[in-house]
Amino acid sequence: MKASKKKKQLFIIILGRPGSGKGTQADLLGKKFGFSHLSTGQLLRNRAKKKDFVGRTIKHIQGTGALVPTPLVFQIWSPYIERFFMKGKGRGIILDGSPRKLYEAYLLLELLEMYGWQKNVRVLNIAISPKEAMRRLLKRGRFDDDAPDVKNRLRVFNKEVVPVLKFLKKKGMLLHVNGEQTIEDVHKEVLKKLKI
Numbered sequence: 001m002k003a004s005k006k007k008k009q010l011f012i013i014i015l016g017r018p019g020s021g022k023g024t025q026a027d028l029l030g031k032k033f034g035f036s037h038l039s040t041g042q043l044l045r046n047r048a049k050k051k052d053f054v055g056r057t058i059k060h061i062q063g064t065g066a067l068v069p070t071p072l073v074f075q076i077w078s079p080y081i082e083r084f085f086m087k088g089k090g091r092g093i094i095l096d097g098s099p100r101k102l103y104e105a106y107l108l109l110e111l112l113e114m115y116g117w118q119k120n121v122r123v124l125n126i127a128i129s130p131k132e133a134m135r136r137l138l139k140r141g142r143f144d145d146d147a148p149d150v151k152n153r154l155r156v157f158n159k160e161v162v163p164v165l166k167f168l169k170k171k172g173m174l175l176h177v178n179g180e181q182t183i184e185d186v187h188k189e190v191l192k193k194l195k196i
Contacts, residue, residue, distance in 0.1 A: 010035075010092035011117050012194070013099070013108075015165060016126035018153045019136035020179045021186060025126060026096040028187050033196060034091040036084055040098040043076050044068055065152030067160060070104050078111070085115050092120070105164045109171075122194055123168045126179035126186065130154050 012035065014022045023039055030037040048059035054072070061068050077098070084093055099105040112118055128136075137150045168174045175193040179186055 009090070009117075009120060010194075010196070011112055011121045012092065012094045013121065013123045013168075014094060014096045014126065015100075015123065015161060016179055017128050017130065017133040017157050018150065019133040019140065020126040020128045021183065022096045022126055024183055025124075025187060025190055026094045028183075029094055029190070035094045036080075036090055036092070037094050037096060038077055038080050039096040040073060040077060040100075041096070043080075044073075047076060063149065065149040065156060067100055067156055070101055070107070073098060073100075073104060074107065081111070099164055101160050102163050102167060105167055121173055122175065123173045124175050124177055124190060124193065125165055126177050126190075128179040132180055 012026075012029065014026055016022050023041070026035075026037045026039065029035050044058050044062065048055050048062060058068055058072070077095075081093060084090065095108075099108050109118065109121070112121060133154060134147075134150055137145045137153075138147060165174060177186060177189045177193060181189070
């Protein structure tokens with residue numbers, strides 16, 4: 001698949017602490033530029049609604065703030081990525097909330113290299129403090145947003161996602177954005193960092 005000469009297709013990864021506004025920024029980019037928005041968290045929450053073993057397992061894991069096993073994550077979102085590449089249309093893909101483990105990062109980059117997209121990857125880290133993350137999540141009040149689960153999710157972020165950020169930084173892919181601004185100002189900084 002050849003990307004347009006005028007507008008190169010991009011694979012944008014948006015990471016950040018829980019509550020940092022990853023989904024909001026992904027939605028804004030998607031609507032403004034025509035990116036396909038792939039939210040790992042939303043896909044998992046949708047799958048958790050099914051009453052089968054996998055659905056119940058995902059709901060239990062998310063309810064404790066732990067991470068869903070990597071093979072299951074790939075099983076859920078890799079078909080979406082494949083369909084996009086096969087169609088070859090659109091501005092690109094925004095992957096919101098993954099990879100959240102080093103193993104996922106290795107697999108994802110290997111997959112993108114297979115599609116010839118390794119030079120099209122941009123990674124945003126929407127940075128907020130743990131205190132701000134706690135404040136936002138408790139205010140949001142989703143089923144997986146009570147205080148003990150939020151604290152555990154923040155611990156998991158430090159243990160699992162921070163190494164991913166360091167790995168992507170070493171590869172020269174990581175762009176930091178100050179997430180403790182208004183949604184509009186975060187969006188302006190996102191556009192500036194992505195240069196789109």
